[in-house]
Amino acid sequence: MTNTTVNSLEHLEQKQDFIQRHIGPDAVQTEAMLNSMGLNSMDELISQTVPESIKLPQSLNIGDSRTEVDALNYLKSIAKENKVFKSYIGNGYHPTLTPNVILRNVLENPGWYTAYTPYQPEIAQGRLEALLNFQQITLDLTGMELASASLLDEATAAAEAMALAKRVSKNKKANTYFIADDVHPQTIDVVRMRAEMFGFDIVVGNKNEIADREDIFGALLQYTSTSGEINNIEPIIAAAQANKAVVAIAADIMSLMLLKSPGSMGADVVLGSAQRFGVPMCYGGPHAAFFATKDKHKRSLPGRIIGVSKDRRGNPALRMAMQTREQHIRREKANSNICTAQVLLANMASFYAVYHGPVGLKTIAQRIHRLTDILASGLQKSGVQLMHDTWFDTITFKTDHKADIIARAEQHQVNLRSDIDGAISISLSEATTRQDIAELFDIILNKQHGLDVEQLDDEVMANGTNAIPEEFVRQDAVLTHANFNSYHSETDMLRYIKRLENKDLALNHSMISLGSCTMKLNATAEMIPITWPEFANMHPFCPNEQAKGYHKMINELSDWLIDITGYDALSMQPNSGAQGEYAGLIAIQKYHESRGDSHRNICLIPSSAHGTNPASAQMASMKVVVVECDKKGNIDIADLTAKATELKDQLSCLMVTYPSTHGVYEETIQQICDIVHENGGQVYMDGANMNAQVGITSPGFIGSDVSHLNLHKTFCIPHGGGGPGMGPIGVKSHLAPFLPNHPVMKLEGTGENNGAVSAAQFGSAGILPISWAYIAMMGDDGLKQATEYAILNANYLANQLSQHYPILYTGRNGRIAHECIVDLRPLKEATGITEMDVAKRLMDYGFHAPTMSFPVAGTLMIEPTESESKFEIDRFIEAMVAIRGEIAKVESGEWTLDNNPLHFAPHTQQDVLDPEWNRAYDRQYAAFPVASVANDKFWPTVSRIDDVYGDRNLICSCPAVESYRDE
Known part of the structure; x- marks a missing residue:
């Protein structure tokens, strides 16, 4: 018998099992961790930890785990059931061309997608700069004074605008909010639902009625309208404000490259979707919404704001500003319940603007508009009646042959917008070509037209166009900051993205042990399908029969989640x-x-x-x-x-x-x-x-x-x-x-x-x-093991740390669930060292801090997840034990409270190379406190940031590049 026949085929195939790749500890590490707690088996740990009364009487019904190859092959077969037609539906979603340098180096890069919210800004300067760029784009294009770092989508952003209007409106007795009837229908519905829960009254009507309403606290307009008209909103805004109403404008981000800004017309709030700045439609999301308002409303702005501050050495540094508005502090008094933003997508949009620059973006917008002019001109020549005389990228025409046109479009694998009574709407995008315009003529006019795109283009050039009236043409310069005018070759763009990525600590560098936030492995195999065109390029409002693959995947995932939750x-x-x-x-x-x-x-x-x-x-x-x-x-x-x-x-x-x-x-x-x-x-x-x-x-x-x-x-x-x-x-x-x-x-x-x-x-x-692939590749056994190992890793970590720090809460048999709270309050009382000091010092050890001061002030909540190996958990324990030793030196008086490594943490290269080093510890120890750090040193790029200075000097736009060059 040879070596190749010792193991069965089934045994050999299990070696390809995804479960062992997702779960960090192997069998040897598992045994060691259990033994360190006096346990003989995982079952014994679970028995000591989880109440018997709540244990499921049966296993899950997901099925066996699938290999990465099998799962992706099956998911690809599902994806192929989607029919990706050319989309002209518009309605807030547009095809876009994601630059490959952004696709590969941001969307598909774990250095960008595995990072956490920038609550520890010293190790998040890269994504903070990208978000600040996003805010600057928003400010420039909207003409407003203060912008947030992204909201969830255009419709929910509009609902947030209504809530802001109620908070700041001086028409205190009013309880009615007005929505123009030419706002996108999904936006109207989301705002109406939010209003119902708040107890507000909603009126949906012609925008010109707003001037006569003295009973409203706010209003929402669309610019351009859902059917494509460039609305003359300036007098409407003024009339509403004269009646003490707060006016929000939902705007198209690409159109604002050519159109007069809503801010210059007096808007109180401007919002919209940044999707068409390089983010695929993805059958509805995720996409970043932008939101901007006047500076006087900054205390009512929903979501997060990135601000410019300075670090301990006086260098410019970025941070999340006005963090006291976060929900964990304000609770039921919070402006909103927003927790998740859309940072990855906002960063993609901001890089898209950086890559194209103001000239490139204007060229894209002009090209979209020119193609729309050509389409409109040809249809008008052929006797088609357009609903509007103005447009940017969308035209709507009346027709008695709607069904025939839609049927011909389907034959051409083209989607037009058909939900407007007696009319069809067509929205063009940066993906539209001149050949597409010719095809649209064939579809709409049934090939009986004799129109030539080149000839129509010449005529538009010769005769000009009033589709954007002169009074609505943008006159001011936008995106003048150097960040938008420096990185237009792929080489420069690649290096800019990499330079920012290098400033950030993400999950691809080390364990991120944030309690409650569960920073577990995002496996590459799970991520691959999101960029497949069959998933990425679908309009959410395409006919259901074209989205059979999406529906099948969503239904399977829903069934699994129902089984997992017991609902x-x-x-x-x-x-x-x-x-x-x-x-x-x-x-x-x-x-x-x-x-x-x-x-x-x-x-x-x-x-x-x-x-x-x-x-x-x-x-x-x-x-x-x-x-x-x-x-x-x-x-x-x-x-x-x-x-x-x-x-x-x-x-x-x-x-x-x-x-x-x-x-x-x-x-x-x-x-x-x-x-x-x-x-x-x-x-x-x-x-x-x-x-x-x-x-x-x-x-x-x-x-x-x-x-x-x-x-x-x-x-x-x-x-x-x-x-x-x-x-x-x-x-x-x-x-x-x-x-x-x-x-x-x-x-x-x-x-x-x-x-x-x-x-x-x-x-x-x-x-x-992503979630479909995770569940499919884990199966019944893997999902349960993930939970068991989350409990094992947390209890092992808590057991080891309990010898050096008090663990605040434990359950039965002294066990915890999947996270633990380390109580630093006794040490703070004894030494003056705070939880903030520990959080910042962890950066020097190459770790992101655990969740700080939640749910109990003065504590750290730690969750290692099942994905971390014993080796990585031991590294974290080593860091925490070493930090406890540093605190002991303050406690004993060897170091003073204002001259110790925790006080000065984190240490940058600029710090340790300072020729005037006069601290009670040496440079080597500052940067390399334990030997393992030297193997893979992560350097924070700024010293501890001055939060108070940042809030007192609120700057939420891009600072001069010279400030960074000086640094």
Whole structure:
């Protein structure tokens, strides 16, 4: 017998198993970690950790794990069921040409897509600069004074604009918001749904009626209109403002290269989608929305703002500005519940603008407009009646032969917009060619025209065009900053992207141990399908029969998530975790209303809850009542019972996270659900900690009614530097009729007239193949093992650290769930060293800090995930132990509070090369505190940033390049 016949084929094939690639520890490491805790097996650990009463009685029903090859081959076969037609539908989504240098080096690069939100700015200067560029683009094109670093999509950005208008409007008695009837239909629907939950009245009508309305606090206009008209909005804005209304303009980003800015016409807010700046349509998302307003409204601006500050050495440095507006601090008083932004997509859009520059972008816009002029001229010559005399890229024409034209378009594999009564609309894009115009003539005129594109172009050139009236032509220069005028060759662009990437620490460098945020492996095989044209180039409003592959993939993923959660139905529409919370609470409120219980508006929320919970509750017009936690971090059952009983006639729901935000499996979770149900409420279980449930327990089995799922956490969609995310919601059957629907693409299984919560019917559908691939390649066994190893890694880490730091909360048998909280408050009291000092010093060891001061101030919440090996966890433990030794030297008086490595951390190259070094520790120790750091040193590019200076001197636009050159 030879060596090749020792093992069976089945055994050999298992060596290709994806599970062993996703899970960090191998068998030897697993045994060592278990032994260090006095355990003999994984089963023994789980038995000591997870309450027996909540364990699933059966395994999942996903199936066996698939190899990467098998999963991708199958997914490719599904993708091929999509029919990618040429799209002229418009309606807020356009084909675009992603520059390959951006596609390969940003979208497909883990250095960009695995980074976390830039809460630790010293190791995030690259993506912060890219986001600052995005803000500068927004400011220049909109003509406004202050811009955010991206929102979720155009429709939800419009809803945020309405909320801002209510906050800042001086027409305090008004409760009505006006929406022009030529706004995109999905935007109208999302804003209407948000208004209903806030208790606002909505009027949708002709924009010219706004001048006569003294009863409105705000208004929303579209520029250009959904059917393509360049609206004369300036007098409308002035008339509305004269009546103390706040006016928001939804604008097309490409058109603003040629059109007068809304800001120069007096707009209070300008918003829109940056999708057509190099981001594929992706069947609806993810795409970055832009949002800008006046400086006087900065305290009401939703989302995040990147600001310019300085570091300890006086160098310019970037950071997230006005962070006190974040939900974990403001809670139910937050401006919004936004948590996830769309950073990766905003960065793509900003790089697109950098690469093309103002000249290139204007050329693209002019070419789109010229092709539209040619199309319009030819149709008019042929007797076709256009609805408008003005346009940028969209024309709409009346026709009595709509069905015939649409049928011919289908034969040509072309999609036109057909949802306007008695008319057809056509939107052109940078992907449109002169051959496409000739084809459109054939489709519309049935080849009976004799039109020549070249001749029409000559005529337009000779005669000119008034499609953009002179008073609407942009006169001011845009994108004058050097960043938009320096990197137009691929060599220069490649190096600029790489230079920024090198400033950022991402998951491809080291473990990111953020508690609650679950920074696990985003496997390459999972990422590959998102750029396939069959998924990337689909318009979300194309006919359903063209999107059979998408629907098949989404249905399979939905079925799997329903099995994993124990629910009965699922909505894929929410495009962030916070949107999922909002959609889930809407379902609860609609359910109560259907039973005549519309008065139920109390939301019980534990004091430990994530800040988006109370923020989402206020968005659903609920009154938040806080439930206290006991000394062990568990929900205080007595306090819950008392409040639920007292408020039973008004009780709407409880929002609870499981395992708890304190990182333990609460033994009483089923009792908690029973108490709420007995008093007429529903249970919303936050899905933030699903990584400690999958395959072992489930929200539905425990007893909750609805949960959102952070696909960008448990199900491996990468964080992208702060987005994209997806937050689909699972519900029990009684809540299914109240899931979101969509005004353009109706969905089955929910109420026909239910409002939308996101712009596209399936939210950010383009990233769903990532979660599909993860679940398919893990299968029943792999998913359960992922949960078990998340628990093992966390308990091993906590056990090792407990010898040096107090672990704040533990559950049964002294075990934790998938994360632990290290309490630094005693050390702070004894030495003055803060959790911030520890976070910054970790950078010198090559690590991103854990979650800081949440859910308890003065602590670090650590989650290693199942994807990290014992080797990497030991490196992190080594760093934390070494830092404890540094604190001890402050404690003993060997180092003073203002002269120690924690105080000066992080240390840059400029720091350690400073000829005037006069510190109590040497340069070598500053930069290389343990030997392992020398093997792969990550250098922060700025010293500790002055947050106070940045907020007091709020600058949210690109600083002069000279400031960086000086650095």
